[in-house]
Amino acid sequence: MVGEISARMSQETVAAQAMLTRFAEWRGREPESVAADTTYGNGEFLQWLADRGITPYMRTRDSIHRKNSPFYGPERFTYQPESNSYRCPAGQQLNYGGRNQRNRTYAYIGTRKRCGACSQKAQCTTGAFRFLAIHMDEPARQRARELANTPEFAQAQRQRKKVEALFAELKNQIGLRRLRLRRLKFVREQFFLAAVAQNIKRLVRFLSQGPRSILPATT
Structure with missing residues (x-):
């Protein structure tokens, strides 16, 4: 996300395409699936995913309208x-x-x-x-509508919420509601520092737990 933080709402799917393309170049393969919210459920992006064999776990943008119609x-x-x-x-x-x-x-x-x-x-x-x-x-x-009724969709959305919780922590607890610096390279630095602080919090929590007791083996 850090590399695409300047994206506007109308460009979110373009930013997602760029991130998925970088993933494919890095790993040498396309991801098996993508989970996202309704913002990304437009036809162009869904077709882009289908052309690459990526399973989309996201509701279409007309889902709410159809449900209430x-x-x-x-x-x-x-x-x-x-x-x-x-x-x-x-x-x-x-x-x-x-x-x-x-x-x-x-x-x-x-x-x-x-x-x-x-x-x-x-x-x-x-x-x-x-x-x-x-x-x-x-x-x-x-195809996306059909997938929305599967257990795999529900599982993917639960996993997505874990990631969303990290962004909520950055915003509400670490204070990343507004950027304090201008220019993209400085904005990236601010995001990296916030991510470091987030990881240090988890490291402190992990170290404060102390050694875990090992249960004796039973026969």
């Missing part, structure tokens, strides 16, 4: 590659309507005739017809 999510719609369309839960077709390059999504649209008389319309949309936005990296996002 009373309407059918994109996972309830079935893609039909032969016609480049989607079939809704009621069996009706949503035709391709173009793409939004800025949001990196493809649009699939129902019709007033099909949606208006549908018995499941209340579970699908409040509009005259259903508009379905599918992210260009939707397969990678769907």
Whole structure:
């Protein structure tokens, strides 16, 4: 993290890519998995991980919205590659309507005739017809959603919290809420010194425990 401390919120995934690339160069292999919070659960980063065979243990950025939405999510719609369309839960077709390059999504649209008389319309949309936005990296996002329901995901998130606790200690106990120096090289030095203080605390705690008693062997 020290090498990427200047990253802004909008650049966090770029910083993560740089750190993972350095890890691969150092160890000669990609990491098996990455655990992170929802900030990193965007389609571009998830696809970047998928291209490298890295398992993503993070929720997609739309997870909270989907959880609270009373309407059918994109996972309830079935893609039909032969016609480049989607079939809704009621069996009706949503035709391709173009793409939004800025949001990196493809649009699939129902019709007033099909949606208006549908018995499941209340579970699908409040509009005259259903508009379905599918992210260009939707397969990678769907893979992340599936992983979020596995025991491995829960274990990875528990491990992540241990790391997060160290950053909370730096911020709340060691006083690293604000940087006191300017220029990146001085900021790095401040982080290194804070990390040294953190490790010394643990060393003192370890040494103060005294020798551990060895239980006699039993037969």
